[in-house]
Amino acid sequence: xxxxxxxxxxxxxxxxxxxxxxxxxxxxxxxxxxxxxxxxxxxxxxxxxxxxxxxxxxxxxxxxxxxxxxxxxxxxxxxxxxxxxxxxxxxxxxxxxxxxxxxxxxxxxxxxxxxxxxxxxxxxxxxxxxxxxxxxxxxxxxxxxxxxxxxxxxxxxxxxxxxxxxxxxxxxxxxxxxxxxxxxxxxxxxxxxxxxxxxxxxxxxxxxxxxxxxxxxxxxxxxxxxxxxxxxxxxxxxxxxxxxxxxxxxxxxxxxxxxxxxxxxxxxxxxxxxxxxxxxxxxxxxxxxxxxxxxxxxxxxxxxxxxxxxxxxxxxxxxxxxxxxxxxxxxxxxxxxxxxxxxxxxxxxxxxxxxxxxxxxxxxxxxxxxxxxxxxxxxxxxxxxxxxxxxxxxxxxxxxxxxxxxxxxxxxxxxxxxxxxxxxxxxxxxxxxxx
Numbered sequence: 484x485x486x487x488x489x490x491x492x493x494x495x496x497x498x499x500x501x502x503x504x505x506x507x508x509x510x511x512x513x514x515x516x517x518x519x520x521x522x523x524x525x526x527x528x529x530x531x532x533x534x535x536x537x538x539x540x541x542x543x544x545x546x547x548x549x550x551x552x553x554x555x556x557x558x559x560x561x562x563x564x565x566x567x568x569x570x571x572x573x574x575x576x577x578x579x580x581x582x583x584x585x586x587x588x589x590x591x592x593x594x595x596x597x598x599x600x601x602x603x604x605x606x607x608x609x610x611x612x613x614x615x616x617x618x619x620x621x622x623x624x625x626x627x628x629x630x631x632x633x634x635x636x637x638x639x640x641x642x643x644x645x646x647x648x649x650x651x652x653x654x655x656x657x658x659x660x661x662x663x664x665x666x667x668x669x670x671x672x673x674x675x676x677x678x679x680x681x682x683x684x685x686x687x688x689x690x691x692x693x694x695x696x697x698x699x700x701x702x703x704x705x706x707x708x709x710x711x712x713x714x715x716x717x718x719x720x721x722x723x724x725x726x727x728x729x730x731x732x733x734x735x736x737x738x739x740x741x742x743x744x745x746x747x748x749x750x751x752x753x754x755x756x757x758x759x760x761x762x763x764x765x766x767x768x769x770x771x772x773x774x775x776x777x778x779x780x781x782x783x784x785x786x787x788x789x790x791x792x793x794x795x796x797x798x799x800x801x802x803x804x805x806x807x808x809x810x811x812x813x814x815x816x817x818x819x820x821x822x823x824x825x826x827x828x829x830x831x832x833x834x835x836x837x838x839x840x841x842x843x844x845x846x847x848x849x850x851x852x853x854x855x856x857x858x859x860x861x862x863x864x865x866x867x868x869x870x871x872x873x874x875x876x877x878x879x880x881x882x883x884x885x886x887x888x889x890x891x892x893x894x895x896x897x898x899x900x901x902x903x904x905x906x907x908x909x910x911x912x913x914x915x916x917x918x
Contacts, residue, residue, distance in 0.1 A: 644813025684845025733777030
């Protein structure tokens with residue numbers, strides 16, 4: 484019935500295209516019917532006729548949200564913040580979460596809570612209040628410290644390639660533990676930090692776990708959502724509590740994933756609350772009020788150029804290591820591991836490894852997933868299991884573009900034009916660019 488009304492209203496709009504109230508009514512009905520692309524077109528037409536029309540902007544943002552166009556949605560909400568109702572602000576927060584803009588999402592959520600203290604949203608709380616759900620990390624640790632810790636079984640021998648990375652980590656973290664007297668003689672402490680950077684999906688988290696496994700240490704994996712809390716001051720306390728947990732359980736590898744989100748340049752951080760978190764992080768790294776002896780800090784980032792330079796001072800992350808995509812030998816090992824347990828025929832793994840330059844471990848998994856899905860369809864059609872063959876994987880490679888290409892396009896510019904200290908020389912070496 485509603486769709487029939489929409490059809491009739493569209494016919495009326497064809498006769499009177501400048502009737503904005505009628506067009507808004509059609510767009511609103513389309514939203515109710517989940518006709519999101521069609522609703523977008525109507526709202527966009529209103530904005531062509533009346534730029535800055537607030538209801539049209541809010542409707543367009545909502546239709547973008549349900550189409551998964553979160554960046555476009557955020558841009559609109561930023562422009563009309565003073566006009567946001569609660570429902571609009573909830574969609575704004577969810578869009579920010581989808582785009583990993585967690586600190587901005589907390590800032591917006593706080594505005595809702597100020598007006599409506601009992602407001603709750605399961606999806607938002609799952610991100611902004613994790614893991615505490617309204618409690619500080621300290622309260623959780625009082626009940627069960629193992630909630631955050633694990634003892635990895637993987638070791639360096641389980642990591643294909645990465646020989647330079649392993650050697651750097653060994654000298655900075657492993658050898659001081661196995662030869663403490665030697666390091667003590669040279670005045671070197673057991674501990675410190677290493678920042679791993681490189682394209683996504685190339686094993687930064689895995690090498691961190693293997694480091695802990697290599698020295699039989701506890702491993703704590705921390706993401707931004709574990710630290711940030713919407714309540715003022717709790718984020719800094721959460722960060723301190725995590726460091727204290729590591730200090731109580733030495734030797735301990737404390738791993739911060741996507742550290743650029745937590746340690747971004749203070750010059751670029753607008754929210755004072757986030758600047759305070761960064762300052763707290765720096766204080767914890769320095770061990771100004773606590774001893775970090777035996778706390779081995781690893782961090783990973785896909786965007787080292789976004790990390791505050793203060794993090795790279797001696798005693799903090801004073802080793803910065805480029806984790807490049809796996810070489811052919813490493814890809815051979817990764818492929819064999821990923822194919823294990825699957826129905827396979829005669830596969831020339833060496834040929835597949837040679838055909839995937841610059842592919843990350845995640846890219847190789849995607850290639851195998853594509854081939855697996857094709858063989859599943861074929862098996863269902865033929866009524867029997869059809870094994871994966873070399874040709875299937877070669878076809879998959881044609882369908883999947885290496886995700887590291889886009890990263891190297893950005894990294895190349897930083898390595899060429901923002902490399903005064905030689906920080907990105909390894910990128911130039913990998914790309915075979917001479918300066």
